[in-house]
Amino acid sequence: MSASAYSSIAAKFSSAINVFMSSRRLGSVIPLDASDIVLIVTKEAVIIPSRRAYSVVSVTEAVIIGVIQGILEWLPVSSEGNLSLFLVSFLGLEVTETLGLAVFLHIGTGFAALIYYRRIVYNILVGSTEQDRDMRLRLIVMTGLTGLVGLPIYLLLNVSVILGESLLVLTALALIVTGLMQRNRPNTGKRDQTSLNWPETIILGLLQGLAIIPGLSRSGITTTMLLIRDYKGNEAFNISFLMSIPASFAAGFGLLLIESFQPTSEALIAVIVSAIIGYITIDALLKIAEKTSFWKICVALGGATLFAYIPNFL
Secondary structure, X not given: OOHHHHHHHHHHHHXXXXXXXXXXXXXXXXXXXXXXXXXXXXXXXXXXXXXXXXXXXXXXXXXXXXXXXXXHOOOOOOHHHHHHHHHHHOOOOOHHHHHHHHHHOHHHHHHHHHHHOHHHHHHHHHOOOHHHHHHHHXXXXXXXXXXXXXXXXXXXXXXXXXXXXXXXXXXXXXXXXXXXXXXXOOOOOOEOHHHOOHHHHHHHHXXXXXXXXXXOOHXXXXXXXXXXXXEOHHHHHHHHHHHHHHHXXXXXXXXXXXXXXXXXXHHHHHHHHHHHHHHHHHHHXXXXXXXXXXXXXXXXXXXXXXXHHHHHHO
């Protein structure tokens, strides 16, 4: 290979670095040809596949992203699906570039739940009571099952968004029907987390893993299952939110290891904002649940989900 060829390769590599440093899009892919970056081995040129490079969004966009994640994480709509829609429609990212960022932002809402439930989490970690030790074991099992189901789906994600949205609409309909059936029953929604059994524990872990499917809400599907099983509204939310803590950290930090995701300062700002907003919205949602009848919670959550997704099927 001639000296001029070496010079050309070096120039292209330098140009690629400049493109990366000047780009303002988080998750954008540098448009390089396969021959742009090469490794010289003896007299042959060995192609190194180009890697996805995550550049930055503006601070304002990062704040907006964090607010969206912090609000949607606890509602019965898919935070990943709606956040991806925002990233694609308003920030111009490719669809394939958004899932990693959406998963990473769960670290923020994971911290929100951790801070909100800090006393409960501490007691569970140290095993203050037999009930705390039992819940610790259940959370470990649920998180393991979540990873067992969710990781293969994430790594082989060819699942249609339509499938996720279809499943979520079915859960919404189940919520509405359950609420209407329980409307005139006075003794509904009486269970709390002390009555959580092992079949329910296993099902919750599996359902949480399915939430990696675009359009399927983690909080929506787990809360639905608990409400149908006659848990109090605030207890259903409490269990669902506690479940989210280890799962969120496992998903976010696992992304850093598996996908070599390199968060920028703006991505970290989005995480911090999502933690702050997430903390506020947890408290607001639980206060509403404590003051609202069981059947109204079911109908309201189901109706909110349908309102968000039915237009997609028209």
